[in-house]
Amino acid sequence: MNHFDYRNGILHCEDVPLTDIARHVGTPVYVYSRATLERHAQVFQKAVAQAGKVDVAFAVKANPNLAVLRVLAREGMGADVVSGGELERALAAGMAPERIVFSGVGKTGVELAQGLDRDIGQFNIESEEEGMELAAIAAAKGLVADAVLRVNPDVDAGTHAKISTGKAENKFGVPIGHAIAIYTRLAALPGLNMRGVALHIGSMLENLEPLAAAFGRIGTLVETIRSGGLSVSHVDLGGGLGVPYRPGENPPTPEDYGAMVARVTKGWDVTLMFEPGRVIVGNAGVLLTSVIRVKPGIQHPFVIVDAAMNDLARPALYDAYHHFDPVAQTREMMTANIVGPVCESADTFAMARECGAVRAGDLAVFRTAGAYGATMASTYNSRALVPEVLVDGGRYAVVADRIAAATIMGAERVPEWLMS
Ligand SMILES: Cc1ncc(COP(=O)(O)O)c(C=O)c1O
Numbered sequence: 001m002n003h004f005d006y007r008n009g010i011l012h013c014e015d016v017p018l019t020d021i022a023r024h025v026g027t028p029v030y031v032y033s034r035a036t037l038e039r040h041a042q043v044f045q046k047a048v049a050q051a052g053k054v055d056v057a058f059a060v061k062a063n064p065n066l067a068v069l070r071v072l073a074r075e076g077m078g079a080d081v082v083s084g085g086e087l088e089r090a091l092a093a094g095m096a097p098e099r100i101v102f103s104g105v106g107k108t109g110v111e112l113a114q115g116l117d118r119d120i121g122q123f124n125i126e127s128e129e130e131g132m133e134l135a136a137i138a139a140a141k142g143l144v145a146d147a148v149l150r151v152n153p154d155v156d157a158g159t160h161a162k163i164s165t166g167k168a169e170n171k172f173g174v175p176i177g178h179a180i181a182i183y184t185r186l187a188a189l190p191g192l193n194m195r196g197v198a199l200h201i202g203s204m205l206e207n208l209e210p211l212a213a214a215f216g217r218i219g220t221l222v223e224t225i226r227s228g229g230l231s232v233s234h235v236d237l238g239g240g241l242g243v244p245y246r247p248g249e250n251p252p253t254p255e256d257y258g259a260m261v262a263r264v265t266k267g268w269d270v271t272l273m274f275e276p277g278r279v280i281v282g283n284a285g286v287l288l289t290s291v292i293r294v295k296p297g298i299q300h301p302f303v304i305v306d307a308a309m310n311d312l313a314r315p316a317l318y319d320a321y322h323h324f325d326p327v328a329q330t331r332e333m334m335t336a337n338i339v340g341p342v343c344e345s346a347d348t349f350a351m352a353r354e355c356g357a358v359r360a361g362d363l364a365v366f367r368t369a370g371a372y373g374a375t376m377a378s379t380y381n382s383r384a385l386v387p388e389v390l391v392d393g394g395r396y397a398v399v400a401d402r403i404a405a406a407t408i409m410g411a412e413r414v415p416e417w418l419m420s
């Protein structure tokens with residue numbers, strides 16, 4: 001079931017024509033479907049439940065909008081956060097503190113203390129040094145922090161180098177060969193309750209084999225830790241499942257993933273934790289944009305849209321593909337370079353893309369923009385910060401305002417000593 005579909009020739013999100021949103025909110029704007037978010041949350045949770053006792057924490061970094069988090073909290077998801085800011089968002093959205101996992105390679109002392117004060121469920125420690133600091137802060141507060149050790153299994157996830165996290169040269173976790181020694185030393189500290197291990201080998205994985213290989217290594221590690229007399233009650237398997245960005249693409253489904261997890265983790269006797277991001281929100285959002293004008297090019301025309309790399313950074317950063325569709329359905333096709341107005345050649349959404357024909361003034365969408373879209377937006381070129389809308393059946397709400405360039409300028413100061 002697709003909640004972004006054409007009805008009477010106009011692209012809708014659920015029951016709302018995107019033309020209505022463009023008219024009332026303006027463009028560019030992110031549009032999310034509540035029904036899709038709910039369906040994805042349900043499908044993922046059901047799929048991993050095949051593996052036994054599980055706990056699912058949404059990776060807030062993928063889409064930290066408060067309304068989106070609220071929808072997911074109502075579907076029973078916890079939160080995986082990577083900063084004090086994300087922690088406060090998860091709590092503000094109504095996520096239970098005990099369902100919050102604090103990941104991140106560089107948590108500061110202030111953030112570790114914040115997590116303890118907020119009584120979160122688990123810290124995912126990324127180094128012995130971090131573990132020692134957390135133990136000391138917890139002990140000084142008379143607390144014991146529940147923690148797992150993030151392990152780097154040295155597996156090639158087969159994804160884009162910039163979003164791969166489980167190779168030895170990546171900054172994440174402790175090398176798997178050092179894990180037992182570090183786990184043993186941390187488990188002896190009074191401020192910590194070491195209860196397991198974690199891994200996350202990368203994002204947008206289109207193949208289950210690297211995940212299965214990494215989980216297999218973790219299974220062996222769990223056995224070795226236990227044989228040393230220490231306990232392991234939790235294993236956090238991270239996130240990373242890919243989604244289809246191109247028509248006809250078929251990455252493994254949550255069901256395939258859940259079945260693989262059940263097979264590989266059989267007999268582990270732990271609570272399995274998951275941190276899905278993209279698979280929950282990616283296809284629940286589009287970036288709605290207007291065509292400013294179409295300019296002739298040498299090989300192909302340039303379709304210049306009012307969204308840019310500051311609104312959706314993924315094509316510029318990772319050469320990522322986002323499908324482009326006109327809001328008014330058409331049979332007429334064109335081959336075009338689709339670009340934004342920002343003064344960089346990197347501000348290119350697609351080169352030589354075959355797409356439905358558009359003209360100046362037309363509306364169009366970039367699909368699969370719900371993950372790592374608005375959250376990575378900036379105000380480069382003194383552009384406004386892009387707003388967000390959540391659709392629910394026939395109604396919608398602006399869930400993040402457009403922040404005008406003038407408002408952002410209002411937070412800047414020219415010191416008095418430069419005024420004369
Ligand atoms: C530790 C951790 N957990 C979960 C995620 C979510 O990943 P994804 O959006 O690929 O599911 C990430 C990002 O890749 C991450 O770094």
Ligand SMILES: N[C@@H](CCCC[NH3+])C(=O)O
Binds near residue numbers: 203204314371372
């Ligand atoms: N920002 C990346 C994903 C990063 C995952 C973070 N751990 C993307 O858009 O694909």
